Amino acid sequence: MVDHAAEPVETLKTGTPEDAAAYLLEKFPGAVSADTRPGFQGVIVDPAKLVEVAQTIKDELGYDFLSSATAVDYLGYGDHLEMVYHAYRISGGTALNFKAQTDRENAKLPSLVGVWRGADFQEREAYDLYGIHFDGHPNLKRILLWEGFDGHPMRKDWKEAYYEDELKPFDSRWPDGGGVHRSEEKNVFGKNVRYPADFDLAKLTDISEESLYKMAGVDVEMHAMDDGVRTDTLVVNMGPHHPSTHGVFRMIISLNGESINTLEPVMGYLHRNHEKIGERNTYLMNMPYTDRLDYLSSMGNNLGYAIAVEQLMALGPRYSPPTYRAEVIRVLMAELTRIVNHLWSIGFLLNDLGAFFTPMLYANNEREKILDFFEAASGSRMMCNYMRFGGVFKDIPERIKSMATMVNDRVRDYDTMQFLSQMINERLPRFIDEYDRYLTENEILRERCIGVGVLPAEDAINLSAVGPLLRGSGVAYDVRRAEPYSIYPELDFDIVVGKNGDIFDRYAVRMQEMRESLRILRQILPRLEQTKGEPIVSGTQAYSPRVPPGESYGRVENPKGELGYYVVSYGDDKGTQNPWRYHVRAPSFINLTALGPMTRGMKIADVVTILGSIDIVLGETDR
Amino acid sequence: MSSKELDLKHVHDTEFPLPAEMQGNVAVTSLSRIYNWSRRSSMWPMLFGLACCAIEMIGTAASRFDLSRFGMEVMRATPRQSDLMIVSGTVTKKMIVPIVRLYNQMPEPKYILAMGACASGGGPFKEGYNVVSGIDKYLPVDVYVPGCPPTPQALLYGLIALQKKIDGQSLANLDDVPWYGVGPSEPAPIPILGPDIIDPRQMDLIRRQAELAARGEPTYVRELPPVVKKVKAVPSKVTKAAAAAPAEIAEDPRREEILKRRLAALARKRARDAAKAN
Numbered sequence: 001m002v003d004h005a006a007e008p009v010e011t012l013k014t015g016t017p018e019d020a021a022a023y024l025l026e027k028f029p030g031a032v033s034a035d036t037r038p039g040f041q042g043v044i045v046d047p048a049k050l051v052e053v054a055q056t057i058k059d060e061l062g063y064d065f066l067s068s069a070t071a072v073d074y075l076g077y078g079d080h081l082e083m084v085y086h087a088y089r090i091s092g093g094t095a096l097n098f099k100a101q102t103d104r105e106n107a108k109l110p111s112l113v114g115v116w117r118g119a120d121f122q123e124r125e126a127y128d129l130y131g132i133h134f135d136g137h138p139n140l141k142r143i144l145l146w147e148g149f150d151g152h153p154m155r156k157d158w159k160e161a162y163y164e165d166e167l168k169p170f171d172s173r174w175p176d177g178g179g180v181h182r183s184e185e186k187n188v189f190g191k192n193v194r195y196p197a198d199f200d201l202a203k204l205t206d207i208s209e210e211s212l213y214k215m216a217g218v219d220v221e222m223h224a225m226d227d228g229v230r231t232d233t234l235v236v237n238m239g240p241h242h243p244s245t246h247g248v249f250r251m252i253i254s255l256n257g258e259s260i261n262t263l264e265p266v267m268g269y270l271h272r273n274h275e276k277i278g279e280r281n282t283y284l285m286n287m288p289y290t291d292r293l294d295y296l297s298s299m300g301n302n303l304g305y306a307i308a309v310e311q312l313m314a315l316g317p318r319y320s321p322p323t324y325r326a327e328v329i330r331v332l333m334a335e336l337t338r339i340v341n342h343l344w345s346i347g348f349l350l351n352d353l354g355a356f357f358t359p360m361l362y363a364n365n366e367r368e369k370i371l372d373f374f375e376a377a378s379g380s381r382m383m384c385n386y387m388r389f390g391g392v393f394k395d396i397p398e399r400i401k402s403m404a405t406m407v408n409d410r411v412r413d414y415d416t417m418q419f420l421s422q423m424i425n426e427r428l429p430r431f432i433d434e435y436d437r438y439l440t441e442n443e444i445l446r447e448r449c450i451g452v453g454v455l456p457a458e459d460a461i462n463l464s465a466v467g468p469l470l471r472g473s474g475v476a477y478d479v480r481r482a483e484p485y486s487i488y489p490e491l492d493f494d495i496v497v498g499k500n501g502d503i504f505d506r507y508a509v510r511m512q513e514m515r516e517s518l519r520i521l522r523q524i525l526p527r528l529e530q531t532k533g534e535p536i537v538s539g540t541q542a543y544s545p546r547v548p549p550g551e552s553y554g555r556v557e558n559p560k561g562e563l564g565y566y567v568v569s570y571g572d573d574k575g576t577q578n579p580w581r582y583h584v585r586a587p588s589f590i591n592l593t594a595l596g597p598m599t600r601g602m603k604i605a606d607v608v609t610i611l612g613s614i615d616i617v618l619g620e621t622d623r
Numbered sequence: 624m625s626s627k628e629l630d631l632k633h634v635h636d637t638e639f640p641l642p643a644e645m646q647g648n649v650a651v652t653s654l655s656r657i658y659n660w661s662r663r664s665s666m667w668p669m670l671f672g673l674a675c676c677a678i679e680m681i682g683t684a685a686s687r688f689d690l691s692r693f694g695m696e697v698m699r700a701t702p703r704q705s706d707l708m709i710v711s712g713t714v715t716k717k718m719i720v721p722i723v724r725l726y727n728q729m730p731e732p733k734y735i736l737a738m739g740a741c742a743s744g745g746g747p748f749k750e751g752y753n754v755v756s757g758i759d760k761y762l763p764v765d766v767y768v769p770g771c772p773p774t775p776q777a778l779l780y781g782l783i784a785l786q787k788k789i790d791g792q793s794l795a796n797l798d799d800v801p802w803y804g805v806g807p808s809e810p811a812p813i814p815i816l817g818p819d820i821i822d823p824r825q826m827d828l829i830r831r832q833a834e835l836a837a838r839g840e841p842t843y844v845r846e847l848p849p850v851v852k853k854v855k856a857v858p859s860k861v862t863k864a865a866a867a868a869p870a871e872i873a874e875d876p877r878r879e880e881i882l883k884r885r886l887a888a889l890a891r892k893r894a895r896d897a898a899k900a901n
Contacts, residue, residue, distance in 0.1 A: 145753060146717055150818030153752045160752040161819075183749065184756060188832060192745070192756050193819045197836050201821075201829060208717075208816040240721055243670050243700045247677070248718055269718040270674055272741075273751030289747065295675035364685040382678060382772060619674055
């Protein structure tokens with residue numbers, strides 16, 4: 001017998017975001033309203049009903065994956081803080097975008113950690129930078145700045161010490177350039193510091209350290225272990241200067257014997273204010289900053305940002321999408337970047353396992369070859385700054401000539417297509433097979449990776465894990481297929497998935513993903529030949545294009561996972577030259593939410609390996 | 624270390640004449656020279672990366688660029704065993720505290736190389752609220768390497784520049800570097816994380832500024848000197864006279880004689896070269 005009640009629920013779970021919004025409007029009259037601002041999508045939810053609505057979105061509408069949660073300050077336009085959530089279905093499709101607004105004074109919203117645990121760090125970030133209190137959050141404290149910092153710096157009325165002007169380029173540099181001064185000349189302290197007006201040195205206490213240890217429980221506490229041995233809790237601090245934390249990352253671990261009770265990640269040691277600086281830059285000025293997010297895969301970061309701004313530009317009348325050749329070059333760069341990143345990631349995972357430097361040196365050798373190509377195309381090895389809105393910066397060169405990597409004082413000179421074809425068809429496949437042969441069957445690698453750091457599929461989704469971390473747990477979720485962009489729909493490739501969700505599966509996923517990338521690249525080569533000479537940008541390129549008002553969330557599958565850019569253009573009906581809000585949904589940052597749950601009960605020696613298998617980059621984690 | 628490095632000629636540093644049969648066996652040199660030579664040839668950097676530049680630093684240490692050619696491949700993860708701190712990336716206010724601690728833990732002699740735009744002066748992130756605009760705001764820097772990030776070649780150049788700098792240091796001059804002086808040197812004061820980062824050396828200034836603020840007087844922002852527009856220089860009588868001067872020099876009476884002498888010297892040199900070639 002067919003259950004009639006179940007049927008509409010099933011269609012709800014596959015419907016479009018518009019259907020979902022209509023369902024929410026009907027189910028919660030008064031509490032949910034459509035967002036009617038021009039260029040904005042989704043619904044605005046009454047904070048009192050936020051948790052209930054979120055639960056409905058997750059359970060009834062099937063949006064089981066919370067991609068991004070971030071705050072926006074609308075100072076001067078309604079004077080409220082707005083929390084923006086983007087939820088997706090793991091099966092694919094576009095986002096359901098819902099928002100909740102609160103006053104700037106006593107900003108308070110209910111926490112959604114109970115619905116999606118992936119909201120944990122993102123809400124802490126909103127608390128840190130915007131000062132929104134989340135009721136019901138289990139561990140609400142500052143995450144990027146230190147405890148005791150004055151104010152919430154992402155608010156629009158918070159001015160930094162080197163504040164000069166609202167928008168760039170600064171007046172002091174423009175138009176005659178005569179009045180250029182260095183920012184520190186203006187500051188009495190000669191440093192980038194600003195103290196509150198009622199600051200009293202006598203009452204100064206540094207609580208930044210002690211607040212970190214609060215969660216770990218530093219009081220001596222006796223435990224009886226399984227075999228009757230009595231131990232007490234030992235708190236170990238790892239980082240921020242530690243060779244195995246992949247940068248300036250810190251963990252505070254409380255141990256029971258050798259097993260981990262709690263692990264608390266501490267970050268912000270590389271928080272360099274991308275988002276605050278990004279709000280004053282023009283749209284194009286942010287492009288080189290995106291390079292410095294995940295500095296191993298700058299091309300992928302460029303692509304995500306270009307896609308986000310292009311989505312906004314598409315709202316305007318004079319937009320033309322990127323040309324076909326531009327898309328081909330973009331995919332070429334993005335996939336090469338994936339190989340670069342995975343080579344590095346596997347090399348350093350082996351480092352963490354104790355194979356000190358040899359695998360990493362092997363991998364780096366191949367990486368350098370790809371960097372040569374990046375340098376020839378964009379002018380820089382790592383910080384490529386290559387994509388533009390509507391295309392790319394420059395066509396790939398005819399020949400690769402590298403002064404920098406001279407051999408026996410001879411400039412190396414190759415035909416680019418020949419170089420690429422040799423690299424993609426011969427060199428890299430051979431190397432990856434060789435690497436695979438050396439490592440995968442290795443006894444030590446298998447012993448230390450199989451069954452360690454297990455993350456079950458449901459947990460991975462709930463924790464908003466992305467990239468190889470999510471796919472290693474057996475969830476076939478890849479933005480290239482879930483919400484295709486660029487020319488990925490016409491390319492033939494598979495999504496690599498693991499089975500058990502342990503370190504070994506993540507390693508294997510990365511290894512196989514490199515092969516899939518090569519498969520894509522082999523399809524790209526003939527397309528590059530075919531489109532030779534075609535334009536690489538569409539429309540006219542402007543240094544400071546006017547972007548129509550609205551919001552957009554552009555996301556790409558970066559090597560480390562889903563990289564999203566939430567860009568808001570607001571405040572000028574004719575279009576703005578600077579983003580009102582520029583937020584980066586960083587895969588490394590949100591993947592770290594899973595680190596605590598994954599390491600619980602594991603041995604202390606496995607912590608660095610588990611961290612290495614997440615593959616974080618601190619530039620992106622801390623932004 | 625290559626055999627060339629061990630060649631005693633490298634260490635030999637005096638006018639003292641050595642008999643021909645002893646050359647290659649004996650070197651007469653100064654203590655500074657020996658100290659500096661051994662230090663610069665085994666400069667151990669700390670294994671410590673901050674941001675993007677750290678990746679290029681690893682690239683420099685890896686096979687293609689190979690830092691070990693300069694005796695620097697031994698990267699130590701502990702400050703106690705390192706001589707050189709390569710500050711490779713953006714220094715944030717939260718990170719400067721551990722960095723100063725690490726620096727204080729390094730044994731002397733110790734050097735700092737500021738790698739990249741951020742470590743040298745804040746770089747693209749200079750205006751950021753959590754960014755220290757240059758490590759030199761807190762610690763003494765020996766070599767700055769520009770770039771964002773510097774290429775491995777640039778880093779190698781910076782390291783060679785540091786070696787040259789070490790070569791020039793002297794035991795005789797006690798003010799030259801602190802570790803050649805008398806007694807232990809002062810540790811760098813560790814910044815405090817308050818409402819913003821607090822440099823202990825600026826406590827007095829902060830207190831004075833707070834008093835000014837309590838009285839309601841404008842503080843914190845310093846007035847900048849008025850912008851002086853560059854005015855095209857009008858040539859004065861003196862500069863005009865100076866411009867006219869070369870003509871007089873051309874009529875120097877000794878000119879003929881000097882020219883003759885130089886031509887003669889050139890002819891002699893050519894003859895010598897020709898004889899050598901034959």
